[in-house]
Amino acid sequence: MSTTAIGYESVLAEIAEELANRFPKSRALHERGTASLIDGGSHNVRLLHPFPPRIVAASGGRVRDEDGHDLVDLWQGHMANVLGHNPQVVTKALSEALADGFGLQTGFADALQIEVAELLCRRTQAERVRFTTSGTLANLYAIMLSSAHTGRDTVLKVGGGWHGAQPWSLKGVGFRSEGGVGFGGVDSEGLPSSVTDRVVVTRFNDPQRLRDDFERHGDDIACFVVEPLVGAGGFVPASREYLEEARRLTRHYGSLLIFDEVVTGFRFRAGDAGSLYGVEPDLTIFGKVIGGGMPLAAVGGRADILELAGRARGTRVSFFGGTYSAHPATLLAARTMMSHLVEHEHEVYPRLAEIGRVARAAVESAFADEGIHAVCTGSGGVLHESSLLFVHFPHDPGAALDDPEVLADPAHCDVELSRNVLSGGLLLEGVHLVHGHSALAHAHTEADVEILKEGCAQVARRVKRHQ
Ligand SMILES: Cc1ncc(COP(=O)(O)O)c(C=O)c1O
Numbered sequence: 001m002s003t004t005a006i007g008y009e010s011v012l013a014e015i016a017e018e019l020a021n022r023f024p025k026s027r028a029l030h031e032r033g034t035a036s037l038i039d040g041g042s043h044n045v046r047l048l049h050p051f052p053p054r055i056v057a058a059s060g061g062r063v064r065d066e067d068g069h070d071l072v073d074l075w076q077g078h079m080a081n082v083l084g085h086n087p088q089v090v091t092k093a094l095s096e097a098l099a100d101g102f103g104l105q106t107g108f109a110d111a112l113q114i115e116v117a118e119l120l121c122r123r124t125q126a127e128r129v130r131f132t133t134s135g136t137l138a139n140l141y142a143i144m145l146s147s148a149h150t151g152r153d154t155v156l157k158v159g160g161g162w163h164g165a166q167p168w169s170l171k172g173v174g175f176r177s178e179g180g181v182g183f184g185g186v187d188s189e190g191l192p193s194s195v196t197d198r199v200v201v202t203r204f205n206d207p208q209r210l211r212d213d214f215e216r217h218g219d220d221i222a223c224f225v226v227e228p229l230v231g232a233g234g235f236v237p238a239s240r241e242y243l244e245e246a247r248r249l250t251r252h253y254g255s256l257l258i259f260d261e262v263v264t265g266f267r268f269r270a271g272d273a274g275s276l277y278g279v280e281p282d283l284t285i286f287g288k289v290i291g292g293g294m295p296l297a298a299v300g301g302r303a304d305i306l307e308l309a310g311r312a313r314g315t316r317v318s319f320f321g322g323t324y325s326a327h328p329a330t331l332l333a334a335r336t337m338m339s340h341l342v343e344h345e346h347e348v349y350p351r352l353a354e355i356g357r358v359a360r361a362a363v364e365s366a367f368a369d370e371g372i373h374a375v376c377t378g379s380g381g382v383l384h385e386s387s388l389l390f391v392h393f394p395h396d397p398g399a400a401l402d403d404p405e406v407l408a409d410p411a412h413c414d415v416e417l418s419r420n421v422l423s424g425g426l427l428l429e430g431v432h433l434v435h436g437h438s439a440l441a442h443a444h445t446e447a448d449v450e451i452l453k454e455g456c457a458q459v460a461r462r463v464k465r466h467q
Pocket of ligand 1: 231
């Protein structure tokens with residue numbers, strides 16, 4: 001079935017009405033929340049339309065909401081919870097430490113920080129590490145480091161790449177159909193044009209376009225920031241050729257290569273994904289999984305670059321500060337989680353890959369049975385299988401889905417169905433995912449996948465009833 005010409009107003013209205021009836025406490029809390037919080041929350045992506053479920057407990061593959069629903073949660077802490085919610089291995093370590101008087105902020109340096117840094121250096125290609133509290137800040141610092149190192153101020157990024165809400169990354173994130181803008185636009189007001197004018201947006205997985213962009217801007221490019229698997233842009237793995245060409249071009253033009261591994265770090269193996277490609281970036285950003293459910297991010301990479309933030313080189317880059325950076329309980333959660341993943345790597349990652357494979361196949365077949373062509377990205381190429389799952393509805397079943405420009409363009413994919421209808425419709429079936437994308441956790445079971453599959457079938461039937 002082609003869904004090109006369908007308007008979803010009536011489906012969305014029906015879903016909104018049913019959600020309001022079945023989630024009355026969450027709805028009331030949302031209404032109350034809008035009086036003190038902008039749009040009732042602090043992270044736009046999580047504020048599902050018309051209101052998000054408000055959560056009271058979370059364990060393994062499930063969350064419980066205010067209305068008493070046990071939901072299969074495929075969002076898993078914004079893709080941070082690779083084992084599932086509140087894994088005992090981490091909660092036990094934290095509660096024992098807190099009972100012993102260690103956990104909240106001290107404002108001191110401690111041994112834990114060294115241990116976590118050593119772990120990261122051992123399991124990734126980083127020679128040195130510095131911690132901060134978010135992937136956004138880590139990206140910002142990495143760009144400052146590369147600018148100071150190269151003496152240049154142009155940043156190259158891919159269309160559809162999300163690197164946090166910081167000045168050098170708020171361009172080419174949202175796709176705009178009108179006027180052929182595509183990923184060429186600035187995504188926020190309030191940014192200095194002196195910065196956004198220096199951000200060049202290239203096309204993911206397009207080596208020729210990369211060569212052209214370097215030919216045009218190469219002498220000004222401080223860094224090329226790219227994810228080994230583009231996250232928000234649609235869970236598309238980079239081809240080996242693309243990342244190898246990125247490495248070659250950045251070396252040739254004296255620019256730095258930054259891998260943003262906030263999504264991919266410790267997702268495919270107990271370490272970085274760059275190693276799987278055999279491509280060594282100059283800097284790598286880590287976040288999400290490494291924090292073990294707590295707010296930790298890091299910039300890792302070449303010692304000579306990170307040392308720009310150090311005393312020996314006059315602290316040329318102000319990559320420091322942050323009252324809560326390298327927070328004790330956060331580092332304890334990180335050490336516990338990362339050590340667990342390293343120790344159980346050969347059990348955890350094959351299981352994640354398998355449950356992801358089964359889930360992607362289940363979603364595709366549920367829609368196919370109802371005559372709707374769905375494709376789930378999140379696997380393939382160098383990265384093989386994974387626990388990631390992004391549902392797309394391409395109009396052309398033969399289309400290559402290797403680039404956010406195809407996935408985000410309503411001319412190619414039914415973006416409204418993937419990003420809006422699906423989340424609301426699945427919530428009514430007891431499944432929580434956000435705007436079409438999700439990450440299964442080690443705690444998920446085949447029974448959870450069955451619920452997802454049946455949920456997708458129900459969403460498909462609902463959509464068809466409104467045609
Ligand atoms: C690839 C990527 N980079 C950076 C960020 C920003 O990280 P944080 O949300 O921790 O600031 C995200 C967040 O989802 C991300 O997916």
